[in-house]
Amino acid sequence: MExxxxxxxxxxxxxxxxxxxxxxxxxxxxxxxxxxxxxxLDGGKRLRPALFSAVLDLLGxxxxxxxxxxxxxxxxxxxxxxxxxxxxxxxxxxxRRGRLTNHKVYGEAMAILAGDGLLTYAFQVxxxxxxxxxxxxxxxxxxxxxxxCAGPHGMVAGQAVDILNEGKPLTLEELAYIHRKKTGAMxxxxxxxxxxxxxxxxxxxxxxxxxxxQIGLAFQIxxxxxxxxxxxxxxxxxxxxxxKNGKVTYPSLLGLEGAYEKGEAAxxxxxxxxxxxxxxxDLLRAIARFCLQRKK
Amino acid sequence: MExxxxxxxxxxxxxxxxxxxxxxxxxxxxxxxxxxxxxxLDGGKRLRPALFSAVLDLLGxxxxxxxxxxxxxxxxxxxxxxxxxxxxxxxxxxxRRGRLTNHKVYGEAMAILAGDGLLTYAFQVxxxxxxxxxxxxxxxxxxxxxxxCAGPHGMVAGQAVDILNEGKPLTLEELAYIHRKKTGAMxxxxxxxxxxxxxxxxxxxxxxxxxxxQIGLAFQIxxxxxxxxxxxxxxxxxxxxxxKNGKVTYPSLLGLEGAYEKGEAAxxxxxxxxxxxxxxxDLLRAIARFCLQRKK
Numbered sequence: 115m116e117x118x119x120x121x122x123x124x125x126x127x128x129x130x131x132x133x134x135x136x137x138x139x140x141x142x143x144x145x146x147x148x149x150x151x152x153x154x155l156d157g158g159k160r161l162r163p164a165l166f167s168a169v170l171d172l173l174g175x176x177x178x179x180x181x182x183x184x185x186x187x188x189x190x191x192x193x194x195x196x197x198x199x200x201x202x203x204x205x206x207x208x209x210r211r212g213r214l215t216n217h218k219v220y221g222e223a224m225a226i227l228a229g230d231g232l233l234t235y236a237f238q239v240x241x242x243x244x245x246x247x248x249x250x251x252x253x254x255x256x257x258x259x260x261x262x263c264a265g266p267h268g269m270v271a272g273q274a275v276d277i278l279n280e281g282k283p284l285t286l287e288e289l290a291y292i293h294r295k296k297t298g299a300m301x302x303x304x305x306x307x308x309x310x311x312x313x314x315x316x317x318x319x320x321x322x323x324x325x326x327x328q329i330g331l332a333f334q335i336x337x338x339x340x341x342x343x344x345x346x347x348x349x350x351x352x353x354x355x356x357x358k359n360g361k362v363t364y365p366s367l368l369g370l371e372g373a374y375e376k377g378e379a380a381x382x383x384x385x386x387x388x389x390x391x392x393x394x395x396d397l398l399r400a401i402a403r404f405c406l407q408r409k410k
Numbered sequence: 411m412e413x414x415x416x417x418x419x420x421x422x423x424x425x426x427x428x429x430x431x432x433x434x435x436x437x438x439x440x441x442x443x444x445x446x447x448x449x450x451l452d453g454g455k456r457l458r459p460a461l462f463s464a465v466l467d468l469l470g471x472x473x474x475x476x477x478x479x480x481x482x483x484x485x486x487x488x489x490x491x492x493x494x495x496x497x498x499x500x501x502x503x504x505x506r507r508g509r510l511t512n513h514k515v516y517g518e519a520m521a522i523l524a525g526d527g528l529l530t531y532a533f534q535v536x537x538x539x540x541x542x543x544x545x546x547x548x549x550x551x552x553x554x555x556x557x558x559c560a561g562p563h564g565m566v567a568g569q570a571v572d573i574l575n576e577g578k579p580l581t582l583e584e585l586a587y588i589h590r591k592k593t594g595a596m597x598x599x600x601x602x603x604x605x606x607x608x609x610x611x612x613x614x615x616x617x618x619x620x621x622x623x624q625i626g627l628a629f630q631i632x633x634x635x636x637x638x639x640x641x642x643x644x645x646x647x648x649x650x651x652x653x654k655n656g657k658v659t660y661p662s663l664l665g666l667e668g669a670y671e672k673g674e675a676a677x678x679x680x681x682x683x684x685x686x687x688x689x690x691x692d693l694l695r696a697i698a699r700f701c702l703q704r705k706k
Contacts, residue, residue, distance in 0.1 A: 234561030
């Protein structure tokens with residue numbers, strides 16, 4: 115299947131699950147769920163659930179339905195991080211993907227709580243999955259990995275270092291550290307948690323984690339490149355904003371061509387990590403290429 | 411053992427564990443851990459870990475050491491909630507327990523991230539405990555319960571409803587709803603998760619959960635009463651602030667005496683829930699009484 119079609123399909127499957135998970139009726143906290151749903155059901159690419167799902171396919175999982183809440187939970191963690199990143203005290207963004215950001219619609223207090231709610235709910239959902247043939251140990255291990263990837267050893271650390279270095283020059287190494295934590299960790303986590311739940315060997319898990327780390331890097335490089343050459347309408351935010359904000363990026367450090375090259379190298383490394391698999395990994399290879407070539 | 415001595419002992423044990431969990435050296439995200447530690451290691455009462463520990467005692471757990479990280483994680487969730495509650499967009503508090511609040515010391519961005527970090531790390535820690543004789547299913551169930559108690563079905567819902575009703579009159583029922591979610595859920599969670607990990611029967615779990623719910627209520631009533639009659643220095647915040655802020659409280663709805671009576675009824679119900687146990691539950695009974703009688 116083509117990558118965009120696969121993404122579209124996962125997107126639909128995941129939105130159905132998320133909508134079910136986030137619907138409440140007539141509770142006093144209704145507004146909280148609305149705020150959570152506003153950002154969680156915003157038509158994002160659902161890259162992490164798609165990767166999660168593609169790894170299940172690779173490993174021969176036939177019945178994926180019971181795994182989907184776990185994938186939806188990973189996406190909820192991603193969505194919480196966007197809500198908090200957009201807050202006035204953080205990046206102070208009014209728009210995301212062409213829509214007003216959460217705090218612009220629901221106010222800062224509710225946006226903070228919507229983020230807290232999505233993050234905590236994600237663990238409730240992950241720890242509540244029951245999948246035939248999957249042991250409690252595997253669920254525990256996969257959810258713990260996601261906490262590791264999302265928390266102060268992963269995504270939160272990346273965001274903290276990013277903020278601590280605002281306005282300062284960065285070396286390529288420092289920039290890579292930030293993105294490895296901020297974006298890479300969760301992408302890697304989505305790939306590896308699927309492998310854990312599917313019962314992959316430790317070696318297969320390691321190779322898939324390596325794949326995840328490399329496409330995470332390529333994905334971020336593409337983000338930086340799109341900010342330079344992308345179409346504002348298509349990327350859903352003002353192109354050129356990184357430059358305007360004096361942000362250190364891969365293009366600002368390496369030039370556009372150098373950034374592309376680094377992205378290509380990451381894709382090559384990601385694809386090399388899939389060497390042990392044959393045609394059954396073609397979708398993951400295609401997703402790797404998509405991460406760099408995407409237009410939005 | 412006397413309650414205050416027991417609290418003191420748990421406090422020391424938990425701080426040692428938290429200090430170990432929160433110490434990093436020379437990482438770029440050092441500041442994040444400092445901010446997390448500032449609020450997590452602030453000499454709080456550690457009521458939730460103490461309850462957790464007392465339930466283990468009740469249920470005959472001899473070697474509690476390996477359970478402590480789980481208790482510390484529960485306390486981290488509590489600490490994260492205080493950091494976020496104090497933010498300018500929420501309650502906008504400059505002081506807590508007589509010290510500057512997190513955002514006054516580290517800035518709003520880092521305070522938001524410190525909260526996010528503590529919350530996520532808590533799950534990493536809970537899911538990482540290995541206790542001889544405790545099955546993965548039990549750890550999973552206990553951690554899922556904590557997610558339920560902390561998230562949009564529990565504490566986050568309580569905070570959301572509290573904020574949504576700011577400045578509005580509340581019925582006793584609405585006030586009870588807010589506190590059951592905002593304070594009660596986590597106290598109940600601390601009690602019940604210990605029971606799950608200790609392998610208590612479903613019936614014992616239910617009775618302990620009932621006990622937890624009732625002392626959660628008593629604890630909140632005491633909080634409200636202390637705000638009226640307490641000593642500012644001892645309670646670590648300005649007494650009379652609820653009245654000044656037009657906050658609906660148990661004393662404002664029931665009068666001081668009515669509030670005391672409601673608190674006494676909750677303590678009686680909490681103690682009644684312990685009926686199946688003999689002298690081995692005396693510590694939990696004493697903690698119940700302490701929750702209402704405390705001076706800070």
